[in-house]
Amino acid sequence: MAAGSIRYLTQKLAQEIDRELMQPEVGGFALEQLMELAGFSVAQVIAKEYAAERYPRVLVCCGPGNNGGDGLVCARHLVHFGYQPSIYYPKRTQRQVFQNLVKQCENLAIPVLDANVRTAEKQADVIVDAVFGFSFSGSVREPFVDVLRMFCETKRPIVAVDIPSGWDVEQGCTQLGADTFQPDILVSLTAPKLGARTFRGRAHYLGGRFIPPEMDKRYDLNIPKYHGTDQCVRLTADSVESS
Amino acid sequence: MAAGSIRYLTQKLAQEIDRELMQPEVGGFALEQLMELAGFSVAQVIAKEYAAERYPRVLVCCGPGNNGGDGLVCARHLVHFGYQPSIYYPKRTQRQVFQNLVKQCENLAIPVLDANVRTAEKQADVIVDAVFGFSFSGSVREPFVDVLRMFCETKRPIVAVDIPSGWDVEQGCTQLGADTFQPDILVSLTAPKLGARTFRGRAHYLGGRFIPPEMDKRYDLNIPKYHGTDQCVRLTADSVESS
Numbered sequence: 001m002a003a004g005s006i007r008y009l010t011q012k013l014a015q016e017i018d019r020e021l022m023q024p025e026v027g028g029f030a031l032e033q034l035m036e037l038a039g040f041s042v043a044q045v046i047a048k049e050y051a052a053e054r055y056p057r058v059l060v061c062c063g064p065g066n067n068g069g070d071g072l073v074c075a076r077h078l079v080h081f082g083y084q085p086s087i088y089y090p091k092r093t094q095r096q097v098f099q100n101l102v103k104q105c106e107n108l109a110i111p112v113l114d115a116n117v118r119t120a121e122k123q124a125d126v127i128v129d130a131v132f133g134f135s136f137s138g139s140v141r142e143p144f145v146d147v148l149r150m151f152c153e154t155k156r157p158i159v160a161v162d163i164p165s166g167w168d169v170e171q172g173c174t175q176l177g178a179d180t181f182q183p184d185i186l187v188s189l190t191a192p193k194l195g196a197r198t199f200r201g202r203a204h205y206l207g208g209r210f211i212p213p214e215m216d217k218r219y220d221l222n223i224p225k226y227h228g229t230d231q232c233v234r235l236t237a238d239s240v241e242s243s
Numbered sequence: 244m245a246a247g248s249i250r251y252l253t254q255k256l257a258q259e260i261d262r263e264l265m266q267p268e269v270g271g272f273a274l275e276q277l278m279e280l281a282g283f284s285v286a287q288v289i290a291k292e293y294a295a296e297r298y299p300r301v302l303v304c305c306g307p308g309n310n311g312g313d314g315l316v317c318a319r320h321l322v323h324f325g326y327q328p329s330i331y332y333p334k335r336t337q338r339q340v341f342q343n344l345v346k347q348c349e350n351l352a353i354p355v356l357d358a359n360v361r362t363a364e365k366q367a368d369v370i371v372d373a374v375f376g377f378s379f380s381g382s383v384r385e386p387f388v389d390v391l392r393m394f395c396e397t398k399r400p401i402v403a404v405d406i407p408s409g410w411d412v413e414q415g416c417t418q419l420g421a422d423t424f425q426p427d428i429l430v431s432l433t434a435p436k437l438g439a440r441t442f443r444g445r446a447h448y449l450g451g452r453f454i455p456p457e458m459d460k461r462y463d464l465n466i467p468k469y470h471g472t473d474q475c476v477r478l479t480a481d482s483v484e485s486s
Contacts, residue, residue: 024339028346032275044472080452081472096267103271107455209323212350229287229324 006206006235007221008194011169014134017190017219021210031097034210035066039073041207041231042128042161042187043081046074048232049185049203050126050157052082059124059156061117061147063131063165064091070161070189071130072101079108086111088120090143117143121150127158129183131165134193140166148181157184163193172198187232191221204235249449249478250464251437254412257377260433260462264453274340277453278309282316284450284474285371285404285430286324289317291475292428292446293369293400295325302367302399304360304390306374306408307334313404313432314373315344322351329354331363333386360386364393370401372426374408377436383409391424400427406436415441430475434464450475 009017021027021034046058060075062068068089075085087105089112092098102112113120121127129151131144140148148166151158158164160183167173172195173180186192186199189208196204206224209231216223226233252260264270264277289301303318305311311332318328330348332355335341345355356363364370372394374387383391391409394401401407403426410416415438416423429442432451439447449467452474459466469476 024343024346027350028343030273030275030340030343032273033279036276036279047472076453077472080469097273100267100271100273103267107270107457109457210319214350214352226323229290229320 004222006191006224007219008192008197009134010194011134011137013219014169014191014193017215018134020215027212029210031066031069034208035069035073035097035101037210037231038189038208039070040077041189041205041209042070042074042130042159043077044230045185045187045205045207045232046078046083046126046128046159047081049159055125056082056084057123057125058083058085058128059120059126060085060087060128061131062087062089063133063144064093065133065135067130067133067161069098069101070133071128072098072105074128074130074161075110076101076104076108079110086113086120086124088113088117088147090114090117117147117150121154121156124156127151127154127156129158129160129165133162134169136163136165136169152181159183159185159187161187162189163195164199167195167198170194172196173200174198188235191223192235205232206235207232247465249435249467250462251435251440252377253437254377254380256462257412257434257436260458261377263458270455272453274309274312277451278312278316278340278344280453280474281432281451282313283320284432284448284452285313285317285373285402286320287473288428288430288448288450288475289321289326289369289371289402290324292402298368299325299327300366300368301326301328301371302363302369303328303330303371304374305330305332306376306387307336308376308378310373310376310404312341312344313376314371315341315348317371317373317404318353319344319347319351322353329356329363329367331356331360331390333357333360360390360393364397364399367399370394370397370399372401372403372408376405377412379406379408379412395424402426402428402430404430405432406438407442410438410441413437415439416443417441431478434466435478447478448475449478
């Protein structure tokens with residue numbers, strides 16, 4: 001690893017950092033706060049990369065876990081930024097945090113769908129993959145098998161949240177096929193995961209501007225400098241690990 | 244009120260909107276989310292108005308309630324924006340939400356003081372008044388009597404969060420004196436309160452970009468348009484109620 005280059009995390013380290021951020025006696029963050037800032041950063045990337053005038057309709061595909069929560073937050077901010085998002089959220093969790101996020105979206109008249117993702121895809125200008133995050137392992141089940149297939153087949157640009165769904169978090173995109181796609185944009189959260197080294201899309205961003213410098217140093221993360229009040233930063237050759 | 248001008252809220256309406264935003268079956272927001280976005284917007288105003296190179300040291304004075312919570316969030320974001328904030332927080336609440344916010348600040352090595360606000364003032368370049376918010380009524384008690392006196396006496400620019408502390412929320416600054424000051428900047432949250440009409444400082448901003456358009460319409464708020472992904476917007480003659 002070149003000196004000063006950003007660290008790519010193992011799945012275990014990503015989980016450890018996440019746990020630490022939310023432990024009351026350690027990081028002290030509420031899940032609501034971290035999802036708010038993460039989802040906001042994804043919405044900000046979309047605003048930088050896809051002008052609302054040209055790409056107004058954003059289909060946000062949400063999985064059952066925290067990655068899906070980031071997607072719900074992203075969709076809400078997109079409304080305030082002038083987009084017309086819709087949400088595909090077929091496996092809702094019963095946890096109050098997530099029910100609240102859905103309520104907030106419904107209050108903005110965002111359609112929240114639980115079927116017909118193929119029809120929704122046809123009416124979208126951009127697609128957000130907020131299906132699986134850094135905790136993913138094992139095999140994909142329906143209805144997400146079909147969602148991943150849609151990601152592979154769509155002509156629309158895809159923005160993947162944290163790690164493209166279906167990728168092995170550490171091995172990444174080992175082979176393109178019926179269930180592995182390359183997104184146009186990847187937004188890694190807190191720090192990229194090892195699998196992100198196989199990203200071959202157009203732009204790689206980092207979001208989640210909440211890591212304390214002490215934690216950055218202790219885990220040797222080498223988080224690059226964000227600009228101004230931006231909640232996202234584009235990773236360039238300078239900030240990306242040489243491989 | 245001129246057509247299209249922003250609405251100035253009574254204390255009662257401000258409380259009603261706040262309650263509605265956080266009711267699970269209505270707005271569905273968690274306090275953590277609203278404080279995160281509000282505090283972020285205040286930090287963004289500071290970044291726009293006081294460059295970190297010239298005004299690095301920000302003293303954030305926090306009261307015991309939610310206004311103080313906005314201040315704690317603001318201080319945290321300021322660190323990420325390159326400032327060196329310190330916090331004066333003499334009356335901490337025991338609620339977990341607030342303890343968490345303090346923990347997050349301590350993890351960034353922000354000094355959290357509970358005494359000697361006068362000494363802290365001498366070492367500050369900008370001061371944030373996050374002492375009392377829109378729920379304030381009645382009389383001020385120590386240690387905040389002295390804090391308000393410091394606000395009146397300081398030569399440093401003050402950024403007031405939501406409503407300058409000590410002002411009557413509806414009557415505003417009825418007379419300048421030993422306990423009433425004019426801040427340099429006012430950041431109204433969600434919508435300005437009636438008292439903000441007596442603001443005579445340099446710039447008036449609005450923060451809290453989370454009001455659903457339906458709510459805006461129902462309460463005739465006439466929230467002005469925010470730009471890009473900004474979480475704050477400067478109120479101009481066009482967007483301010485003619486009086």
